[in-house]
Amino acid sequence: QVTLRESGPALVKPTQTLTLTCTLSGLSLTIDEMCVSWIRQSPGKALEWLARIDWDNDKYYSASLKTRLTISKDTSKNLVVLTMTNMDPADTATYYCARMRFGLYYFDYWGQGTLVTVSS
Amino acid sequence: QSALTQPPSASGSPGQSVTISCTGTSSDVGGYNYVSWYQQHPGKAPKVIIYEVSKRPSGVPDRFSGSKSGNTASLTVSGLQAEDDGDYYCSSHSPGNKLVFGGGTKLTVL
Numbered sequence: 001q002v003t004l005r006e007s008g009p010a011l012v013k014p015t016q017t018l019t020l021t022c023t024l025s026g027l028s029l030t031i032d033e034m035c036v037s038w039i040r041q042s043p044g045k046a047l048e049w050l051a052r053i054d055w056d057n058d059k060y061y062s063a064s065l066k067t068r069l070t071i072s073k074d075t076s077k078n079l080v081v082l083t084m085t086n087m088d089p090a091d092t093a094t095y096y097c098a099r100m101r102f103g104l105y106y107f108d109y110w111g112q113g114t115l116v117t118v119s120s
Numbered sequence: 121q122s123a124l125t126q127p128p129s130a131s132g133s134p135g136q137s138v139t140i141s142c143t144g145t146s147s148d149v150g151g152y153n154y155v156s157w158y159q160q161h162p163g164k165a166p167k168v169i170i171y172e173v174s175k176r177p178s179g180v181p182d183r184f185s186g187s188k189s190g191n192t193a194s195l196t197v198s199g200l201q202a203e204d205d206g207d208y209y210c211s212s213h214s215p216g217n218k219l220v221f222g223g224g225t226k227l228t229v230l
Contacts, residue, residue, distance in 0.1 A: 047221040105213040106156035110165035
């Protein structure tokens, strides 16, 4: 059974750095064509793609958030980490991680999402 | 990259058909056959219902179909059922191995 589970703080203060973890079960980050993305959704708003990391460690970022995002992976723990710096109340959202197979460009497995609120 | 353009809402009665459009540019929707559609119910993660413009994952009813013409992709839901009520998002591959989503369409089954 394939599962992705996001974890991280539910509340962060403005200007702080957010660190989110996506733990995968039933799928290995080391297999060819394995890609994991982070996607967020502000309350009542649309989905927004943030970043992606591939099995070969290639990384891609949203142009509008590139300067604030870092995506990385720990293959020994089978997890993907997203850090976002200089958090703002506008970054309040549910953050999802999702799996994509390289070359197919759609997400077949999603985590349940984790709500992050940015407030002082 | 700018979000793809979807109508904010759509509706239909049970048994009817409804089509949702998704308009991008020649750099995303028009440039690749990598348009996908997701269904999202309140409080749930999105679920893929169409990928590569018109392919359905296993388990998705054939009431859902997709197509594309130029820079606009479309999702058609035929034989509307109550459980089709929800939000629908398109997405497209875009240059630089990035991805862009649409603004979402709230489908109401009357």
